Amino acid sequence: MKRGLQGRYITISTVGETVKAFIPSPLPPVPAIQWTVELQAKCDTALVWLGRLDAVCTLLPDPDLFLYTYVRKEAVLSSMIEGTQSSLSDLLLYEINETPGVPMGDAREVSNYVAAMEHGLARLAKGLPLSLRLIKEMHAKLLAGGRGDNSTPGEFRRSQNWIGGSRPGNATFVPPPPDQIMPCMGDLERFLHDLPVPTSALIKAALAHVQFETIHPFPDGNGQLGRLLITLILCEQEILREPLLYLSLYLKKHRSRYYALLNDIRAGGNWEQWLDLFFEAVAQTAQQAVNTVRLLMELQAKDVQSIEALGRISSSARRVHASLAERPVATIRLLSQRSRLNVVTVGKCLLGLKELGIVKELTGHRRNRVFTYHTYLDILNQGVE
Secondary structure (H helix, E strand, O other): OOOOOOEEEEEEEEOOEEEEEEEEOOOOOOOOOOOOHHHHHHHHHHHHHHHHHHHHHHHOOOHHHHHHHHHHHHHHHHHHHOOOOOOHHHHHHHHHOOOOOOOHHHHHHHHHHHHHHHHHHHHHHOOOOOOHHHHHHHHHHHOOOOHHHHOOOOOOOOOOOOEOOOOHHHOOEOOOOHHHHHHHHHHHHHHHOOOOOOOOHHHHHHHHHHHHHHHOOOOOOHHHHHHHHHHHHHHHOOOOOOOOOOOHHHHHHOHHHHHHHHHHHHHHOOHHHHHHHHHHHHHHHHHHHHHHHHHHHHHHHHHHHHHHHHHHHHHHHHHHHHHHHHOOEEEHHHHHHHHOOOHHHHHHHHHHHHHOOOOEEOOOOOOOOEEEOHHHHHHHOOOOO
16 A cells, blocks of 8 residues: 655755655554455464464473574574674584684674673563663663674664665665654654554564664664564564564565565555565564474484483483583583583583484584584574575
């Protein structure tokens, strides 16, 4: 549905140029979303897969073991969209802080994304509403000690930014000027709190994501926070009990269409076309997450059965294997701490697991060796390359 311009342009001067900056109208859209049979069907399918994803989490013997690595996969994907080159293995190696050769700059940025994500979810769990305060706190975590040192982490921007192009004059899009950030973000916060009218969680997540990206309130980190906002809304609204839905991989694969739709919404107000893509993204991503959980559960069950062949050390090897399921890249010392076994026993268990093909050693060294639960990581990395 074409609604026309979804806001207004104002003329500003920045970096020695005169350009038009866009100030979006408050949500929800006017007129309201027009629900065709096809759009409603896509929404229903997305909700069904979200329900299955939420349910499958109850089948996990320990959801935290899975979530530790799964949220890091999302951190890598979201950071890849922003141009970092760090892989999931790089991030896990960086976090154990014992292995040289890891690209520290990129890995630190990805690690910051994990910290921002975990901070937001923890604050929601303690009752803090999804608010500008929380968004700022997460931004401070996201840009801490990395590329954000000169970008006022945790504070809305005080200078004009732009998207695409080498300067404002040839930019693809110029967001609101700094003095309009608080009014725009205040309107977005009211929408998140169901003002002026209640909005269902999935629709709220879809619309709020676009609005956040349009406002672009920070000097840096807007793309990552905007994608994370989707998951936060679904968790706060109790559509998901655990943060298992991340759209970065889908949006990375459909980047051109995604950016085109954002521009079409601003210029013409075709929110339905965006919702069509969003529901498709949610359904496909949730389905992939369900399949990933199933494959990982099958892998772990098969490996536990194989471990019985180790005989006398099989009981200890199961404990090491369980620790690897949570930290699939680890040193002997880390596994000793997590399994509460001495390093000699852990070493013997890892030798047995290596002979069974369950783990690989990464360094080729005799000291400071690093082991990986490679088949576990292979499943998580499906589709990432």
